[in-house]
Amino acid sequence: MDELNNIFFSCRNDMKKIIEKLKEDVHYLRLGSKFIVSFLSKMNIKCYGTFLPMMEIANITIIDNMNISIQPWDRSIISNIDKAIVDANLGFMPTNKGDSIHINLPIITEEERKNLIKKVKMQIEHAKVLIRNIRKKSNQNIKKLKISEDLLKSAEIRIQKITIEYIKEIDNFLKNKEIEILKI
Structure with missing residues (x-):
């Protein structure tokens, strides 16, 4: 039937x-940098009057298991990326270094x-x-x-x-x- x-x-x-x-x-509850990066790369960032996934506006690099670097292709949007990461409340604070953002993942x-x-x-x-x-x-x-x-x-x-x-x-x-x- x-x-x-x-x-x-x-x-x-x-x-x-x-x-x-x-x-x-x-x-995103997985631990370690490679899993956080997959979450960050899909995070929408407000820039140029719209929202774009971070992977389209920045290079995300895993330094080691506890450190990540984000380098936007346009430095003028670095504060938007910083704000989006803080607003997402992921349990860590980004450090704005002017031309890049550094994330140090805390030991859990x-x-x-x-x-x-x-x-x-x-x-x-x-x-x-x-x-x-x-x-x-x-x-x-x-x-x-x-x-x-x-x-x-x-x-x-x-x-x-x-x-x-x-x-x-x-x-x-x-x-x-x-x-x-x-x-x-």
């Missing part, structure tokens, strides 16, 4: 989007790592709630169809299996993220 397949497809697709959004939101203590894990867990729980809401919506859509009771039950079971699959993916993501945060 096409309508039923559309519901399954929509359910799977919506759950996949939630996981992608979760991974995107949690990505064990307590800060545990706080990061708490933040990740909160985002994980929110994602799980969204997944369950999609399950509920999909089951409601199935009930609106004029199908037999047996087909209705098997469709609900299939939606539950999809839900379990994505919840497991979220749990695995959390486990890997915890290892990554505690390892560094």
Whole structure:
């Protein structure tokens, strides 16, 4: 039945989007300069009357695991870059050196790592709630169809299996993220 397949497809697709959004939101919590650089390069900077990603207006260099240098191609926008980094509240302060910006990443203590894990867990729980809401919506859509009771039950079971699959993916993501945060 096409309508039923559309519901399954929509359910799977919506759950996949939630996981992608979760991974995107949690990505910048990775520790070390190479992960901060990927976040900074996508950060939008106000310049020339519009907003541009930093990678289009500056060269970002990793000096070592705890230091990053940003050299804008136009020195007149250096204060805009500095302000955007401060406003993003990433846990470090940039140093404006006139022709470049230097970022010294602080060493993260064990307590800060545990706080990061708490933040990740909160985002994980929110994602799980969204997944369950999609399950509920999909089951409601199935009930609106004029199908037999047996087909209705098997469709609900299939939606539950999809839900379990994505919840497991979220749990695995959390486990890997915890290892990554505690390892560094």
